[in-house]
Amino acid sequence: MTKSKKNKPQLSHEEFEVSQAVAKRAAITRYPSPIKAKKNPMSKQEKIAFIADKFRDIMLALDLDLTDGSLARTPERVARMYVEEVFSGLDLNEFPRVSFIEDQYQHDERANMVLVKVKFHSFCEHHFVPMFGTAHVAYIPNGKLIGLSKIPRIVRFFARRPQVQERLGAQIADSLCTLMDTQDVAVSISAQHFCVIARGIEDENSHTITNVLRGAFDTHEALKNEFFEGVNRKYIQT
Numbered sequence: 522m523t524k525s526k527k528n529k530p531q532l533s534h535e536e537f538e539v540s541q542a543v544a545k546r547a548a549i550t551r552y553p554s555p556i557k558a559k560k561n562p563m564s565k566q567e568k569i570a571f572i573a574d575k576f577r578d579i580m581l582a583l584d585l586d587l588t589d590g591s592l593a594r595t596p597e598r599v600a601r602m603y604v605e606e607v608f609s610g611l612d613l614n615e616f617p618r619v620s621f622i623e624d625q626y627q628h629d630e631r632a633n634m635v636l637v638k639v640k641f642h643s644f645c646e647h648h649f650v651p652m653f654g655t656a657h658v659a660y661i662p663n664g665k666l667i668g669l670s671k672i673p674r675i676v677r678f679f680a681r682r683p684q685v686q687e688r689l690g691a692q693i694a695d696s697l698c699t700l701m702d703t704q705d706v707a708v709s710i711s712a713q714h715f716c717v718i719a720r721g722i723e724d725e726n727s728h729t730i731t732n733v734l735r736g737a738f739d740t741h742e743a744l745k746n747e748f749f750e751g752v753n754r755k756y757i758q759t
């Protein structure tokens with residue numbers, strides 16, 4: 522971001538919390554994951570016990586010896602990892618708290634693009650194995666600036682669930698549109714899928730790239746180019 526040269530504004534940096542209704546819409550999005558609403562959802566501890574039990578059965582079906590010291594606690598380890606870590610984004614209550622400040626850096630002629638690069642890891646919902654990569658997320662402030670640390674948190678919230686890459690990009694873009702009250706959002710995701718690397722065509726170098734271009738990023742060629750220049754720029758540390 523660059524500041525306007527003239528009329529350097531007095532900055533207040535007053536933060537505004539996003540309302541609960543907006544946060545809820547931003548957590549679900551118009552591209553919701555196939556999550557079943559239950560009348561009596563299990564507690565975290567109940568989920569861990571239930572999954573550990575089923576995973577033990579999977580291991581037994583694979584003829585693994587669960588009396589072996591190395592394997593004995595694997596079912597519980599996997600269950601805990603699913604519920605508390607890699608799939609914690611299935612719990613909508615885990616959506617990050619988002620606050621914003623007023624944008625006082627706007628150019629007279631045009632707004633500045635804000636671009637954030639986020640490393641993430643997720644799970645392919647077709648094979649339940651990891652996919653991991655980089656998301657470039659950009660938006661044009663519509664009077665609001667979101668804390669820069671919030672964008673990685675939003676990306677990781679949607680990544681921490683069984684996913685398909687296209688939906689992950691759509692959810693990030695839609696969530697940001699809702700939170701920032703704008704249509705001008707772009708998301709480019711480059712990811713490697715373990716299900717492609719380790720099975721099927723076994724191509725270690727294949728990256729899948731998906732883009733979501735909304736609002737001015739879709740209609741303004743110059744802005745689209747600026748976004749992809751930012752995506753393709755080589756950073757000192759990547």
Ligand SMILES: [Zn+2]
Pocket residue numbers: 645646647648649714716717
């Ligand atoms: Zn897969």
